[in-house]
Amino acid sequence: MFELDPQASALSLRGTMTLLTEYSWFLPLVVVLIVAGLYLLWACFLDPLRNVPGPLAARVTPFWLTLQCRLFRRSTSIHELHQKYGDVVRIGPNNISVVSKGCLQQVYGSNSGTSKGPFYDVFRPQVPIIFSARDNFFHARRRKDLTPAFTKSALRGFEPYMSTQILNLKYALTRKVEAGGGVAFLNFAPWANYLAFDVIANFVFGESFGFIDAGYDFHNLISTIDLRMQCLNALGTVPGWARPLMKWMPFDGFWRQNLTTTMNLQALARTSTEARKQQSGVDRDDMLSFLIKAKQENGMPLPHESIIAEAASFVSGGSDSTSTTLTHFVDFVSRRPDAMRRLQDELDAAFSGTQPLDWVPSEEIVGNLPFLTALLKETMRLRPTSAAGLERITGKEMKIGEYVLPRGVLVSVPTYTLHRREDVFPNPDQFIPERWLAGDSAAMTASWAPFSYGTRSCLGKHFAWMELSKAVAMLFKEFDVVRASEAETVLQEGFFMKGSECNVILIKRGQMRQSGS
Numbered sequence: 001m002f003e004l005d006p007q008a009s010a011l012s013l014r015g016t017m018t019l020l021t022e023y024s025w026f027l028p029l030v031v032v033l034i035v036a037g038l039y040l041l042w043a044c045f046l047d048p049l050r051n052v053p054g055p056l057a058a059r060v061t062p063f064w065l066t067l068q069c070r071l072f073r074r075s076t077s078i079h080e081l082h083q084k085y086g087d088v089v090r091i092g093p094n095n096i097s098v099v100s101k102g103c104l105q106q107v108y109g110s111n112s113g114t115s116k117g118p119f120y121d122v123f124r125p126q127v128p129i130i131f132s133a134r135d136n137f138f139h140a141r142r143r144k145d146l147t148p149a150f151t152k153s154a155l156r157g158f159e160p161y162m163s164t165q166i167l168n169l170k171y172a173l174t175r176k177v178e179a180g181g182g183v184a185f186l187n188f189a190p191w192a193n194y195l196a197f198d199v200i201a202n203f204v205f206g207e208s209f210g211f212i213d214a215g216y217d218f219h220n221l222i223s224t225i226d227l228r229m230q231c232l233n234a235l236g237t238v239p240g241w242a243r244p245l246m247k248w249m250p251f252d253g254f255w256r257q258n259l260t261t262t263m264n265l266q267a268l269a270r271t272s273t274e275a276r277k278q279q280s281g282v283d284r285d286d287m288l289s290f291l292i293k294a295k296q297e298n299g300m301p302l303p304h305e306s307i308i309a310e311a312a313s314f315v316s317g318g319s320d321s322t323s324t325t326l327t328h329f330v331d332f333v334s335r336r337p338d339a340m341r342r343l344q345d346e347l348d349a350a351f352s353g354t355q356p357l358d359w360v361p362s363e364e365i366v367g368n369l370p371f372l373t374a375l376l377k378e379t380m381r382l383r384p385t386s387a388a389g390l391e392r393i394t395g396k397e398m399k400i401g402e403y404v405l406p407r408g409v410l411v412s413v414p415t416y417t418l419h420r421r422e423d424v425f426p427n428p429d430q431f432i433p434e435r436w437l438a439g440d441s442a443a444m445t446a447s448w449a450p451f452s453y454g455t456r457s458c459l460g461k462h463f464a465w466m467e468l469s470k471a472v473a474m475l476f477k478e479f480d481v482v483r484a485s486e487a488e489t490v491l492q493e494g495f496f497m498k499g500s501e502c503n504v505i506l507i508k509r510g511q512m513r514q515s516g517s
């Protein structure tokens with residue numbers, strides 16, 4: 001029989017007391033070890049997600065995902081996980097990424113029972129807005145109020161205003177080319193930004209910001225939005241309790257710098273909204289007029305602060321997304337002379353003869369050009385601007401493949417990986433616009449979701465498509481565009497996946513072939 005030696009136990013008790021009193025770190029260490037041990041036991045034997053494969057770091061801490069965002073490589077890291085582990089992988093202790101067949105309907109479909117997850121709380125201003133609303137009822141109501149601004153007839157009404165901005169860009173680029181004796185060397189990325197910001201400001205406030213005319217990012221508005229979105233994208237993956245602490249993070253100025261930057265955009269949205277509200281007689285179906293007309297559930301108009309918040313959110317969401325896609329398009333096509341010629345032949349056939357100086361292609365024609373459409377689709381497949389999985393939280397049990405996810409699990413479909421499914425898109429890493437023209441593209445279309453899917457999919461999809469097709473048609477009809485550097489484009493992912501530059505040589509059409517170069 002084991003007998004307790006009173007002298008030995010007194011000694012060990014005294015030893016422990018000495019450790020506790022002389023080494024103040026001992027007790028916290030013991031507590032941490034016990035908690036960690038219990039957590040590991042739970043993770044190994046009781047966690048309902050324990051069978052979903054993934055790296056250990058992602059299984060035990062949400063900060064693995066934060067780190068990938070901070071390193072601007074969330075989508076590529078998750079893509080590597082899918083290549084290693086399969087269609088369903090764990091990207092956080094309570095976070096699953098899925099690219100299996102039918103996943104779009106399961107995660108984002110109207111019967112999915114999901115809603116937006118806590119990631120979106122960081123994008124919520126003082127008042128709820130359509131983009132970040134997590135309450136499905138609020139969202140449905142707001143979406144109903146805003147949808148009239150995006151109907152076919154509303155967009156047709158807006159087209160002349162959009163054309164004015166595209167014409168402005170055409171004049172600005174033409175001036176540059178003429179100043180260079182028929183050739184201009186420029187980074188196209190900021191010009192795509194100027195266009196997109198001027199178009200969206202015109203749509204939202206009835207007046208452009210004037211970026212194209214200025215030719216630079218005055219007030220650093222564009223760069224501030226960009227940096228802040230990068231930071232919020234990473235912050236959204238941090239658990240709620242730790243978010244306020246991030247701006248005190250030592251050794252990494254990224255958080256402090258970007259979280260304390262005040263948004264010039266809020267101030268600008270306030271001024272523009274107030275100015276627009278004064279113009280009661282203005283007869284324009286811009287976004288603000290719909291926001292002003294919208295009613296809450298109780299029949300009252302939307303509060304002033306909600307109108308400003310929605311307006312600001314539309315400017316940031318509807319500009320960078322479009323300009324990044326436009327830049328990717330130019331990046332791809334300027335590297336492929338054969339694709340550029342084919343596009344130009346298509347445009348020359350559609351708009352034959354000499355066009356007037358103020359010519360801008362109409363949506364009615366460019367919307368039906370097969371090769372232009374194929375180029376846009378392939379650009380958005382290979383470089384979806386919104387490349388990351390858009391977080392949803394399960395509202396009921398969800399069966400994904402062999403796994404059953406309980407209620408309250410974060411789940412997303414990474415667009416970057418979905419668009420690279422080899423069984424749907426052969427040679428997935430290559431830019432092959434022709435794949436969209438060869439026969440039945442139904443399977444590809446079902447796995448193509450740059451605007452997301454379901455009730456929370458992009459409200460501005462047709463708006464963006466109109467802007468993109470008109471802008472690229474103008475650009476390639478007027479100019480030959482040649483990539484200035486052969487080096488591979490360096491991509492960096494904040495909230496959007498962007499190239500670091502898009503340096504091109506613009507040549508007035510006709511000159512390159514005449515000179516035989």
Ligand code: HEM
Nearest residue numbers: 130131318321322325386390450451452456458459460464
């Ligand atoms: C190429 C350009 C664009 C792309 C790739 C794009 C992509 C997306 C995606 C992926 C979402 C879903 C976001 C999520 O679930 O978190 C979204 C939502 C949204 N987009 Fe776009 N977008 C583009 C342009 C625009 C434009 C030009 C506007 C406005 C004029 C706009 C307005 C919105 C709105 C309001 C939502 C929120 C919809 C809701 O929650 O009901 N987008 N967009």
